[in-house]
Amino acid sequence: MKPDNLEDVIGSDKSHLWHHLTQHKPWQGEADPMVIVEGKGLRVKDIHGREYLDAVSGGVWTVNVGYGRESIADAVRDQIAKMCYFANSAGSIPGARFAEKLVDKMPGLNRVYYSNSGSEANEKGFKFVRQLAAMKNDGKKHKIIYRDRDYHGTTITTLSAGGQAQRKDQYGPFTPGFVEIPHCLAYRSPNGDDPDFGVKVARDLERVILEEDPDTVGSVCLEPITAGGGVIVPPEGYWETIQEICTKYGVLIHIDEVVCGMGRTGKWFGYQHYGVKPDIVTMAKGVASGYAAISVTATTEELFSEFLAEPAEHMHYFRDISTFGGCAGGPAAALENMRIIEEENLLDNVNKMGDYLMDKLHELKDKYPMVGDVRGKGLFCGAELVKDRDTREPIEESVGAAIVSDCLKQGVMIGRTNRSLPGLNNTLCLSPALICTRGDIDEIVTAMDNALAKHQ
Ligand SMILES: Cc1ncc(COP(=O)(O)O)c(C=O)c1O
Numbered sequence: 001m002k003p004d005n006l007e008d009v010i011g012s013d014k015s016h017l018w019h020h021l022t023q024h025k026p027w028q029g030e031a032d033p034m035v036i037v038e039g040k041g042l043r044v045k046d047i048h049g050r051e052y053l054d055a056v057s058g059g060v061w062t063v064n065v066g067y068g069r070e071s072i073a074d075a076v077r078d079q080i081a082k083m084c085y086f087a088n089s090a091g092s093i094p095g096a097r098f099a100e101k102l103v104d105k106m107p108g109l110n111r112v113y114y115s116n117s118g119s120e121a122n123e124k125g126f127k128f129v130r131q132l133a134a135m136k137n138d139g140k141k142h143k144i145i146y147r148d149r150d151y152h153g154t155t156i157t158t159l160s161a162g163g164q165a166q167r168k169d170q171y172g173p174f175t176p177g178f179v180e181i182p183h184c185l186a187y188r189s190p191n192g193d194d195p196d197f198g199v200k201v202a203r204d205l206e207r208v209i210l211e212e213d214p215d216t217v218g219s220v221c222l223e224p225i226t227a228g229g230g231v232i233v234p235p236e237g238y239w240e241t242i243q244e245i246c247t248k249y250g251v252l253i254h255i256d257e258v259v260c261g262m263g264r265t266g267k268w269f270g271y272q273h274y275g276v277k278p279d280i281v282t283m284a285k286g287v288a289s290g291y292a293a294i295s296v297t298a299t300t301e302e303l304f305s306e307f308l309a310e311p312a313e314h315m316h317y318f319r320d321i322s323t324f325g326g327c328a329g330g331p332a333a334a335l336e337n338m339r340i341i342e343e344e345n346l347l348d349n350v351n352k353m354g355d356y357l358m359d360k361l362h363e364l365k366d367k368y369p370m371v372g373d374v375r376g377k378g379l380f381c382g383a384e385l386v387k388d389r390d391t392r393e394p395i396e397e398s399v400g401a402a403i404v405s406d407c408l409k410q411g412v413m414i415g416r417t418n419r420s421l422p423g424l425n426n427t428l429c430l431s432p433a434l435i436c437t438r439g440d441i442d443e444i445v446t447a448m449d450n451a452l453a454k455h456q
Contacts, residue, residue, distance in 0.1 A: 006047055009035060014376055021419065039067025042433050042440055044413075052408070054432070055444045056415040061227065061259050061380070061431035064286035065340045072291040072336045077333035078203055087326045088114055096333035102298065108277055110301040114294065114330065115322035118258035118284035119153025121219065121295035125254045125280040126157060127320055129218035132306055135316060142177055143212055145220040145251075147203065148420060149183040149229030150283075152221060152256050164229055164420040181208050181220075185232045187373040187384065188424070189391070198235030206245045219252035219280070224270030227259040230417055230427045231375050231382025239274035252303070254280040259380070262286030263341050263434050266351040266378035273377065279303055287334050294330030326328075346434040353436055354378040356429040360445040361430075368452045370395065379434060382417075382427045383448075394426040403428065403451040412447035419428065 010032050018024070019033060027033055037049040044054050044067060055057070057063040065072070066106040079094055086092065099112035115121055126144055146152065148163040159167060160174035163183065168174070184201045194200060197430030209217050220242070226232035246253050253276060260270030260300070261283035272279055284295035309316035324330075341347065354377065361374040361383055372386035385395040385403075400416045407414045415429035432440060 009047060039063075041066045041068065042436055043067070050411070052413050053443055054413045055430050055439060055440075056413055057431050057433050059413070059415065060285065061264065061429075062285040062290040063288045064262055064264060064292050064434050065337055065344075065346070066433040066435045069289070069291065069336075069340065071340070072216050072289070075171050075332045075336040076292055076329045080329045083328050085327050087321065089321070090326075091333065092326070092328040092336055094328055098331035098335045098338070101335065102296065106281065106298060108300060109281060109298045111299050111304040113297040113299070113318075114325035115294045115297065116324040116327070116330070117153070117295050118256075118282065119155045119158045120322055120325075121258070121282035121284055121297045122152045122158050122161070122254075122256060123155060124297040124320060124322075125219070125282055126161070128280060128297075128303065128318070128453050129252060129254075131318065132303070133218050135306065137215070140215050141218040141250075143179055143217045144177060144210060144254075145179050145181055145212075145217060147181050147183055147222055147226075149185065149226050150221075150223045150256070151226075151228045151420070152223075152258075165422055166419045166425075171301060179208055179212055179217075181205050183226070183229070183232065184234050184238050185226075185230060186235050187375075194287065196237065197288070198237035199241045201235070202238045202241035202245070205242055206249075208247050209245065209251065214249040214251075215252050215268075217249065219254045220246060221254040221256060223256045223258075224260050224274070224276075225265060225377055225380065227380075227429075228417055228420055230384065230421070230424065230431060231380065233375050233377055234274070239271070241277050252279040253342070254278065254282070257281055257283040258285055259431075262289075262337070263347050263350055264378055264431065266347060266354055268347070270377070283381055286337075288330060288337050289333075290364050291337065292327070292329040292333035293324065294334055295325075296329070341434065344435065349436075350378040350434050353432075353438070353441060354381070356438055357381055357430065357432075357441050357445075360441060364445065364449060364452060368456055369455050370452060376430075379430075379432055381430045381437065383430075384427045386426070394424055397425045399455055400426055400428065403448070403455055406451035406454060409449040410447040412452060414444065414448065 007082050036044050038045045038049050045051050150163045152158045152161045157175040160178045179206045200358040255271045255278040257269050281298045288294050307318050365371040365374050370391045371383050373384040387393045404416050417425045417427045
């Protein structure tokens with residue numbers, strides 16, 4: 001980028017772009033948006049040449065293998081030069097290869113459906129349930145249960161399955177047939193100190209299934225570890241109880257691995273920490289680390305078989321298409337992304353560095369009463385900030401924003417929950433690339449330490 005073009009780029013941006021999740025008013029004055037122009041490893045550079053350590057993998061826990069991977073760029077280039085696109089009613093070489101490699105990491109699952117965003121992948125899961133209800137159960141088993149504080153996407157229907165009030169507000173009316181269960185964050189529950197909290201709060205699923213009538217409930221859609229709702233690692237006994245209840249009432253388990261999938265938590269998938277047997281697993285962000293758009297709805301051979309019929313039964317198959325689910329660059333990038341994770345032994349690194357990061361966050365908690373709770377698994381961590389340790393009253397959102405901005409001034413990008421839960425957007429979030437080192441973590445935590453000291 002030539003320096004004399006900078007004004008032009010920022011001018012075009014300010015005049016014509018509508019940024020995601022952003023109030024533009026400040027940019028009508030002197031303030032400028034940040035424009036990121038290059039990246040290598042965990043570091044990105046903005047248009048003014050300022051370098052940052054990105055502790056949130058592209059802002060939204062996506063660039064799992066880090067920036068500047070020439071081999072992924074080459075894989076995508078080679079693929080799209082030869083064959084860029086054909087609707088996925090036909091096959092592609094990388095599409096078939098990646099499907100096989102992927103299900104190899106997910107015992108019990110065997111079929112892969114491609115689309116191009118996490119929201120869309122979840123919608124496919126919901127459509128499986130709705131169509132199964134129509135084909136098998138007179139339309140009855142159509143309801144989908146979701147959990148308070150979880151997020152499953154930005155479309156009206158995925159928002160209908162969303163447990164974050166501020167994401168939903170003003171976008172209703174919503175799709176019918178979605179029912180909420182309580183969140184499982186011990187720190188924010190009156191019964192959180194109960195050693196059986198995990199089992200007891202999971203029992204709310206059974207209560208809701210019974211209230212709704214088990215014959216009407218098709219699936220439960222949950223994040224394995226809640227991300228944007230505050231980095232919530234489920235308490236002991238939680239997932240085992242969810243599994244038991246779903247088996248008892250014939251309710252399918254749909255796990256949203258859009259954030260946790262592809263190694264973020266130290267296993268290929270978050271659910272694999274808990275011995276759950278999902279029927280549907282969705283994933284997106286880390287699948288190709290943002291080098292190409294791809295999302296996946298994976299399912300069992302058993303569920304897939306329900307859609308098999310003689311061709312004359314012309315309504316008895318999954319009548320769904322995602323145009324860009326046919327882009328061959330997506331699975332080409334995903335194959336190379338997976339090869340990198342395997343060959344560089346990144347799951348191992350996530351476990352080691354995740355432990356180190358959690359230790360460092362505990363040190364911050366010991367040092368600053370403002371840090372009320374720290375949570376996480378692998379390189380997926382959060383620190384919940386409070387005004388008062390005893391009452392657990394959350395800090396104002398502006399304080400969290402100031403801490404994030406202070407880290408940015410020190411050259412470190414951290415994240416925070418925002419526009420999710422009224423009064424509870426108070427968790428700082430960390431999700432550095434899976435390649436991060438102790439040195440990177442020290443730099444991240446030092447920036448947080450300095451910022452917390454300033455705002456305590
Ligand atoms: C858990 C979870 N599911 C689904 C989505 C939606 O993904 P996308 O933005 O690709 O539609 C997100 C996005 O942040 C997410 O965090």
